[in-house]
Amino acid sequence: MRLPLLFVVFAAVLVLTARLAGAAAGSAVPGLLVGVGCAAAALGLYGVLVGRLERRRVGEVALSGAGRWLGRGTALGLGVFTLAIAVVAVLGGYRVTGWGSVEGAFGTLGLVTAVAVVEELLFRGVVFRLVEELAGTWGALVVSGLLFGGLHLLNPGATVWGALAIAVEAGGMLAAAYAATRSLWLPIGLHLGWNLAEGGIFGTAVSGAEHGGGSLLLGAVEGPVLLTGGGFGPEASLPAVLVCLALTALLIRWARRSGGVRPRRTAARVASPTL
Numbered sequence: 001m002r003l004p005l006l007f008v009v010f011a012a013v014l015v016l017t018a019r020l021a022g023a024a025a026g027s028a029v030p031g032l033l034v035g036v037g038c039a040a041a042a043l044g045l046y047g048v049l050v051g052r053l054e055r056r057r058v059g060e061v062a063l064s065g066a067g068r069w070l071g072r073g074t075a076l077g078l079g080v081f082t083l084a085i086a087v088v089a090v091l092g093g094y095r096v097t098g099w100g101s102v103e104g105a106f107g108t109l110g111l112v113t114a115v116a117v118v119e120e121l122l123f124r125g126v127v128f129r130l131v132e133e134l135a136g137t138w139g140a141l142v143v144s145g146l147l148f149g150g151l152h153l154l155n156p157g158a159t160v161w162g163a164l165a166i167a168v169e170a171g172g173m174l175a176a177a178y179a180a181t182r183s184l185w186l187p188i189g190l191h192l193g194w195n196l197a198e199g200g201i202f203g204t205a206v207s208g209a210e211h212g213g214g215s216l217l218l219g220a221v222e223g224p225v226l227l228t229g230g231g232f233g234p235e236a237s238l239p240a241v242l243v244c245l246a247l248t249a250l251l252i253r254w255a256r257r258s259g260g261v262r263p264r265r266t267a268a269r270v271a272s273p274t275l
Helices: 002-023 027-055 065-092 102-154 160-181 185-201 238-258
Strands: 094-099 217-221
Touching: 002 027, 002 102, 002 238, 027 102, 065 094, 065 185, 065 238, 102 185, 160 185, 160 238
Parallel strands: none
Antiparallel strands: 094 217
């Protein structure tokens, strides 16, 4: 019963967090404080619930090594999205139209921090980890990726292609990052860095969703949906999918070498090692 119970709890937390952080994102300081506060509360709730239900040390959110993996993941997420949007720009699908504001970017940072943390707790900490116990790493990667993509069908401007793109690029990449490290901090950082670059720096849509924050740059996308992602945002573009697939392949290779890929039905439910 752990999977349905934890799924319902953190799905509710995600809805509440998105509303609270989204409402506060219009102002820099309140937006940042509310976003970080929601993220911290969700992490604390995950640690308590999982620790009690599974009677173990919840190593996947351990503070030891958290700063290192979170920082590396955030930098990597920023870099990967920058590479993807650069390819789109070179092909004529994106251009900078002006300057936004630092205050607006901080408001967006608060929002994407909250959403990245709670979505990773839900989809990697709950869905991927628990499905992996029965279906192994490959089965869990497929199931969690499809559910993650399916969630984004609820967003404004959502399309089947956009949902599939997210399932493949983000679902695979973030699950592989968790499998490689057995820590949620790397996928949280990747998720945070990607969304911050997308919505808080380059001023493009994030999964079709509108938010009350702003960005450092004002950008415009134009051209075929396959190149730009259309109203759903650049993560539904072919360049983004290809860039993320390349990183996913590297992360899976890392996971295989580190013993992070577990076989079907024999995936051990063990506490994560101290990082």
